[in-house]
Amino acid sequence: MFRKVLIANRGEIALRIIRACRELGVQTVAVYSEADRESLHVRFADDDVCIGPPPGRDSYLNIPRLIAAAEITGADAVHPGYGFLAENAEFAETCAASSLTFIGPTPEQIRTMGDKATARRTATAAGVPVVPGTPGPVEDPDEALAFAERSGFPVIIKAAAGGGGKGMRVARDADEFVRNFTLARQEALSAFGNGDVYVEKFLLRPRHVEFQVIGDMHGTLIHVGERDCSVQRRHQKLVEEAPCPVMTPELRERMGDAAVKAAKSINYVGAGTIEMLLDEDGSFYFMEMNTRIQVEHPVTEQLYGVDLVKEQIRVAAGEPLSFPQLGPMRGHVIEVRINAEDPQRNFQPSPGNIEVFHPPGGPGVRLDTHVYTGYRVPPYYDSMIAKLIVSGNTRREAIQRMKWALDQFVIQGPATTIPFLGKLMNDPDFVAGDVDTKWLERNFDRFKDPA
Ligand code: ADP
Numbered sequence: 368m369f370r371k372v373l374i375a376n377r378g379e380i381a382l383r384i385i386r387a388c389r390e391l392g393v394q395t396v397a398v399y400s401e402a403d404r405e406s407l408h409v410r411f412a413d414d415d416v417c418i419g420p421p422p423g424r425d426s427y428l429n430i431p432r433l434i435a436a437a438e439i440t441g442a443d444a445v446h447p448g449y450g451f452l453a454e455n456a457e458f459a460e461t462c463a464a465s466s467l468t469f470i471g472p473t474p475e476q477i478r479t480m481g482d483k484a485t486a487r488r489t490a491t492a493a494g495v496p497v498v499p500g501t502p503g504p505v506e507d508p509d510e511a512l513a514f515a516e517r518s519g520f521p522v523i524i525k526a527a528a529g530g531g532g533k534g535m536r537v538a539r540d541a542d543e544f545v546r547n548f549t550l551a552r553q554e555a556l557s558a559f560g561n562g563d564v565y566v567e568k569f570l571l572r573p574r575h576v577e578f579q580v581i582g583d584m585h586g587t588l589i590h591v592g593e594r595d596c597s598v599q600r601r602h603q604k605l606v607e608e609a610p611c612p613v614m615t616p617e618l619r620e621r622m623g624d625a626a627v628k629a630a631k632s633i634n635y636v637g638a639g640t641i642e643m644l645l646d647e648d649g650s651f652y653f654m655e656m657n658t659r660i661q662v663e664h665p666v667t668e669q670l671y672g673v674d675l676v677k678e679q680i681r682v683a684a685g686e687p688l689s690f691p692q693l694g695p696m697r698g699h700v701i702e703v704r705i706n707a708e709d710p711q712r713n714f715q716p717s718p719g720n721i722e723v724f725h726p727p728g729g730p731g732v733r734l735d736t737h738v739y740t741g742y743r744v745p746p747y748y749d750s751m752i753a754k755l756i757v758s759g760n761t762r763r764e765a766i767q768r769m770k771w772a773l774d775q776f777v778i779q780g781p782a783t784t785i786p787f788l789g790k791l792m793n794d795p796d797f798v799a800g801d802v803d804t805k806w807l808e809r810n811f812d813r814f815k816d817p818a
Contacts, residue, residue, distance in 0.1 A: 368391060368393060368681075368686075369393050369443050369444040369468065370393040370443050371395065371413070371414075371440065371444075372388050372443070372445070372446050372470070372680070373396040373398065373440065373442035373444070373445045373448050373467075373525045374396065374398065374412070374445075375398060375433050375447045375448065375451065376427065376447060376448030376449075376451055376453075377406060377748065378400065378406070378738045378748070379735045379751070379754060380449055380662075380738050381408035381448060381737070382411060382736075383445045383676055385397070385408060385411050386676075387674065387677045388613045388680065390674075390677060391680060393579075393680070395411075395412040395414070396412055396413065396414040396416065396440045396442050397412030397414070397416075398416050398426075398427070399419065400419055400421045400422075400423075400425070400426035400427065401417065401419070401421055402578065402745040402747055403415070403745065406732075407566075408800070410412060416436040418433065418436055419432055419626070420774070421632075423747065423748070426598055427452070428452060429450055430457065430458055432466050433445070434467070434637050435469050437462075437465070437563070438500060439722050442523045443466075443467065443691070444467060444469075444470055445462050445469055445473060445685075446467070446470040447470070447659065449659050449660055449661055451610045453471065454477055455662075456474040456477040456478045456481065457474070459471060459472075459474045459477055460474045466780070470681075470700075471629030471637050471683070472635060472637050472658045474809075476571055476634075476635060477658050479633055480639075480656040480657075481528070481530075481658070482563075482818070483525060483526075483527050483529060484563060484565050485527075485595075485657055485699070486653075486655055487500070488792055489564070489633060492632065493631075495625045495653045496625070496651065496653060498520075498567045498570065498644060498652040499568045499646065500567035501514050501566045501567075503562035503568060504565050505565060508548050511524075511544075511548055511566050511614065512541060515550070516700065519568070520538065520539050520544070520569075520722050521538060521569040521571040522537070522544065522569050523535055523536065523537050523538075523563055523567050524544075524548055524551040524557070524564050524566055525551075525566075526551065526561070526563070526564050526569060526710070527563035527564065528555065529555065530560075530734075532601055532602030533603065534548065534551070534554060534558060534559060534564075535551075536554075537569050538541070546675070548564070551564050552564050567634070569601075569675040570644055571805075572613065572647050572804075572805065573646050574595060574613065574644070574645040574803055574804065575597050575644060575645075575654075575804050576595050576597075576611050576622065576643050576644075576645045577593065577596060578590045578591075578592070578622060578640065579592060579625060579640055579661075579667045579675070580636050580639050581631045581637065581639070581641070581688065582630060582631075582634075582636050582682070583682040583688045584685055587590075587691055588627060588635060589688070589691065589692075591621040591667050591673065591693060592609060592610065592619070592623070593611050593614060593619065593622065593623070593650070594607050594609045594611070594666050595607070595608050595609065595610075595611035595612065595668060597803055598797070598806070599804050600714065600807050601808075602804075605703065605784070606701065607700065607706070607801060608666060608667050608700060609666045609699070609700050609701070610670070610764075611645075611799065612695060612762065618651075622643060622644075622651050625641070625643070625651070625653065626641035627644070628706075629653060630757075635658075636682060637658075637679055637682055637683060638658055638660050638675050638676075638679045638685075639657060639658050639718050639797065640655065640656065641656050642654045642656070643658050644804075660676060660679060662754065663702055663754075664676070665700075665733060665735060665754060666700045666701070666744055666756065669733060669758045670697060670698075670699075670700045670757055670758070671693055671694060672694060673688060673690055673693075684757055694768060696763070697758070697759040698758055698764070699761055699762040699764070700763040700765060701756070701762075701765045701766065701793050702756045703755050703773070703788045704751050704754055705753040705755060705778075705783055705784055705785060706750040706783065706784045707719075707744045707750045707752050707782070708781075708783070708816065709782035711815065713772050717750070717782040718743075718781060719744055720743045720744075721738055721739070721741065721743070721744065721778060721779070721781065722739060722740070722780040723740060723745040723779035723780070724739055724740040724778060725775070725777035726753075727773070727775040728775075728783055729772075732755070732756075732757055733755075734753060734755055735753065735756065736752060736753035736754070736756070738752045738778075744780075744781050747757065752778075757772055762800070766798060767768055770792045771793050773788055773789045774789065780809055783793075787814055790813075790814050794813065796810070798805050
């Protein structure tokens with residue numbers, strides 16, 4: 368096992384990793400920017416190093432500073448969390464070159480799955496269905512248009528290097544396609560430094576269903592069930608739950624097998640997620656693999672009673688998976704993301720001082736957060752300030768509990784998504800489990816406050 372893990376991240380995930388390390392008897396190093404001096408992860412770690420000014424590129428994304436912090440503090444491993452450098456192959460390489468174990472996959476695996484076009488090819492080669500699309504990146508607008516016309520509109524043009532909901536454009540007809548194709552290439556080049564795009568059929572009402580996988584260095588790789596993340600706004604997840612409301616044991620087996628096949632085909636070690644789209648007719652398609660721990664991992668932890676972060680650290684240290692078979696599911700779990708954003712103003716970020724913070728509690732309630740009364744939400748980073756995860760014996764009970772937990776949850780100061788999420792828990796479509804990835808955008812008027 369490692370002696371000391373440096374956590375190359377901030378916020379709730381940094382705290383989550385510190386907790387896992389503590390339970391494993393491993394020491395921790397927190398790194399922080401000047402904007403995060405008062406953060407709990409700094410207080411709870413065994414060691415801490417200020418790595419620079421607030422902007423990400425000067426701190427949490429600055430590889431030389433992170434490596435220097437690890438060397439100064441005698442860390443022997445680095446946990447990247449999610450976001451920042453978690454899927455940066457160069458960072459994983461630099462860690463290895465500095466004799467630090469990167470708690471995550473190899474640089475090659477990150478590269479293969481980080482490029483969406485290569486990931487599609489890899490999944491196809493493994494016998495996993497992908498959304499019908501061009502076999503690889505296309506440069507020629509006519510060739511791309513020919514595919515779009517053959518497959519039928521709408522289609523989606525995707526940046527091969529895209530991620531985080533960025534670099535995608537939908538086209539509903541040939542005119543829109545021609546315009547968007549050129550735009551998408553330009554955008555991809557300026558946002559990701561890589562102008563490659565490919566074209567896929569755009570599914571009208573798919574659900575986003577992803578499978579958690581985890582593998583060790585001894586050849587075991589399993590899936591840990593699914594999460595349904597269909598409630599999205601602009602491709603950003605707002606609510607995640609498991610089991611998926613429309614899942615059957617038979618479909619879980621087929622989708623789970625596909626996820627395991629895709630991950631095994633690259634000999635994946637560690638925690639990862641295979642994201643798929645589940646179409647209305649029951650077909651499912653590989654969309655991408657995230658080669659890191661995800662924001663919504665607690666849903667799976669609560670459903671199956673496992674600790675994915677501890678497991679991730681264990682397998683990175685060469686230990687075998689502690690749960691080669693999965694125990695039974697325990698009821699139903701829902702997670703909501705609480706962001707310092709104003710839903711009534713187009714989810715505009717709302718940083719600032721938290722004057723009152725009163726968290727919910729009780730049976731079946733888990734709160735992963737780094738904030739407290741008096742904490743100042745900095746304007747520089749992601750606006751997520753807490754994840755509220757609620758379990759119940761049934762989906763109905765979980766929704767009831769979530770409503771009550773959101774009611775009790777008081778955050779004064781910044782605007783938050785709490786009131787919006789409360790309305791969502793009362794929405795008849797959500798309650799019926801009848802949602803898809805575009806549902807919220809189609810129905811957003813329901814959630815607006817009367818003017
Ligand atoms: P990112 O890497 O930016 O998260 P993804 O490829 O995972 O992008 O897609 C994010 C979201 O975009 C999906 O969850 C889904 O809502 C939507 N999406 C992506 N591809 C398609 C498609 N072919 N048809 C319909 N929706 C899609």
